[in-house]
Amino acid sequence: MGARNILIVMADQLTPFMVGCYGNGAVKTPHMDRLASEGVRYDAAYTNSPLCTPGRYAFMTGQYISRFGGWDNAAYLPSTVPTFAHYLRMMGYRTGLAGKMHFVGADQLHGFEERHTTDVYPADFGWVPDWRQPDERIDLWYHNMSSVIQSGPAAITNQLEYDDEVGAASLRAIYDAARTQDGRPFCLVASFIHPHDPYAARPSFWNLYEDTDIPLPTVPRPARADNDPHSLRLEKVSAIDAVDFGPEDIKRTRRAYMANVSYVDHWLGRLRDALDECGLADDTAILLVADHGDMLGERGLWYKMSFFEWSCRIPMVLHVPGRTPAGMVVREPVSQVDVTPTLLQLAAEGTGAAIPEPVDPLDGESLLNFADGKTDRNRTVAEYTAEGTGQPMLLLREGTWKYTCCPGDPEQLFDLASDPNEVTNRADDPDQADRMAMFRDWAKEHWDPSEIYDRVLDSQKRRRVLSGALRIGKHHGWDWQPKRDATEEYSRSHMDLTEHDVASRYPRPVPFEPRWK
Template sequence: MGDDGPAARPNILVIMFDQLTPGALGCYGNRVTHAPTIDRLAREGVVFDAAYSNSPLCTPARYCMMTGRLPSATRGYDNAAYLPSTIPTMAHYARAGGYRTVLDGKMHFVGPDQLHGFEERRTTDIYPADFGWTPDWLRPDERIDWWFHNMDSVTRAGVAEVTNQLLFDDEVGHQGVRALHDLARDDDPRPWLLVVSFTHPHDPYVTRGRYWDLYEGADIPLPEISAADVPLDPHTARLRRVSAMDEVRINPDDVRNARRAYYGNISYLDEWTARLTATLGALGVADDTVVMLLADHGDMLGERGLWYKMNFFEGSARVPLIVHAPKRFSPKRVAAPVSLVDVLPTVTDLVGAAAPAPVDPLAGRSLIDLCAGDPTVEREVVGEYMGEGAIAPIVMIRRGDLKYVHSPVDPDQLYDLAVDPHERVNLAADSAWSAQVKAFREQVDRDWDMDALHTDVLADQARRRLVDSALRTGRVTPWEYTPPADGSGQYMRNHLDLNEVERTARFPR
């Protein structure tokens, strides 16, 4: 930081969580979760109270964040969707604008390009990079047990010292801290964009004993809305079938155990967040770094009898979003609806004039004006869902306090979140709201060709299933990313100058 304030072109640290619903955080009103570092970042930062995932499923949501565009523009339809290398991401824009770009952790890129503009990737991904998870809308009743959700995550919730997810996030956290050290020590003068992306608190709902014990005796709340409290809409019925939610009986102890482990994993993530932000301070770059904390989508956690995501109800579609840069933006809360497609234009705003102008129309808008406290800014959020559980495109519009959800095969949904935050009452069939429904429907007809989109999704699914079947025949060449490692250049080697090794390894020099 210079004498006149923070650097004009700040470093950008994006800390990303997976399947984290805002209602599980203290800074969004949860009175049980122990996450002091996240709460501190919220107190000191800009908190967005109505931030949304544009497509509440891992890969589509991340493509929205990375490209600033909706799934219908990128064909990022589901968890096996291919992101073409010709579509610029925020890493491309930042890199072209003079930033060093590093990815650490999960991004669920599908296809042979596993960098998409990042110069460096510190870990492999936790999920497959191939087309094996492609849904088939022509067989909506099919359940594929080896990759579809079921209720084991809930009925077997509890404690384990080691899980697949914990092993991955231990590596992500370690590599994130190491990346900060390496960026500080490197002679490269460029500012940097570092994305540290964890897979927790995504199910299975299993946490280490010490995080489980944090909630001993805690009053873990049960869902506020049960399945019996609201009518069964068609998409909810499909999700219940897809995830086998009706094949087992979930009792209150199962729900509390799942939520307790979920809260425990938030505490685990909070410790990694503390280490990352403390490292910024120890390296002397905290004032010159904008920290963005967010998630790809939420988790229903038993609300409405639903678990996981894949719908536009608040528990699934809303995400936490905090921008922490106290030297730039005073602490505040923002009520205007925003979404993940706003991240790319926010990053290019921070990069500044050196960032290229967008080559394609973006669905998002920069958050900088809202961070600066402009009260005149009006926002609208648009979402699309074309993953498993759907049988036709589903679109969502959030404007003001109203949320409208439309699919050609389902009855419309309209909720007034100001008076009905739990979305108990669907107003779409209420004659008193017919004008609003008509206006939303006209907007859908204007902005989407739903029949053409449906046709394209089906064709894209068919292509990917054919390619996947072919690539699994004979010799298989995986697309998974393997981080390069060259031991000959690490630490001290006899072909290196010891004095130079010690000079470049130490920070401050």
């Protein structure tokens, strides 16, 4: 039997190249490093779409986003698509979410029984890209370079305020799990927005890097004539040339990012401390994951939306006490769609519950199979259908080789073993003709780009029309309103105060049996 409870700690825009256990010697991530030393680190983990909402939909459903239309940051997840929260509830779990998941639409739970905070991003159709005019920026919500120009320390920000709430709510959920009369095991997702831009860090974490030599990007920005079309589009998306900035700006921004990685690491440590305090540590599996990475100036690019490694690789660490080998590293490529099968296997091993028959085919495979040596799978897929492109983009990885394609763009092929910085495109190398033929056949099997294009265009049109209509007259938002009944919290006159204090305490105190009873 494995651990019964499951804690998922999710970071936003966290590249593994800025995590200590993934080889970065400058960043301070003691709690992530400890988790990796106790569990399994997946060295080639990928987002299935390098953007917040699509990546999270793949994480939640175990399916590629093209199956149900999770195209972009304003794409809604149909309520008829099951998530791991639905399946775990069927297996007897109490499921909860604290923090960001960027669900879009009226359903803001998608299987979670409890949602402890609102989301940090909007739940409506306001952020729909427009593939009819793919070369035009939507200034209202597109990224720009303000996050780089304005990077540095800050006592408080919108994002710090949010993550402080997420951390506090997650701690409370763990304490509630320990002292509740509900006998079910829990699955809790603690989802932080950091280290996502803006790159503004609390001084206590900023000061951790006072004497640190902050490295500049390894690969500089290519000349325009030497750059690939999608990178050129992303330069325009982020309006990189609208401002002037230099090496000191880049170092300051990377320092703030590293400080915010340490901030998320701090919360991981606090959550693990709470598990220890409540006697739950030995009975709780922990998964560390992110929605996508961050280019951080590599190749002159910032943020995500790219299939280069800094954007599409993510950290993924799994620790199951008494189950997963300590310090193991899995080299085979895995991705977010592998999370749902993993959670179902963990739940079955931890409780003996039967795994429900999936309503939809799952595109992933349990991460435990890789740790147990029970699979020979050596490939994964990522899709991108949002801003910065006007056609569907596809990433295929097999072994150490990575292939990307998009109608109208030159194909790309990189050998990450000999070329980890993706400097030499081997797509036209005669020696790779057979490999290119294999990847092209795989791409055709995966999807029809013209059919995907039509679906994306239709979805964008519908959502733009509806968004415009809903802005007329009285506004009724879909944003989650956390439910709270303060009349049943703390001490109230209709309660037996002694009994209530005992019920809210963990561990339970010694019995109190006064003589007057």
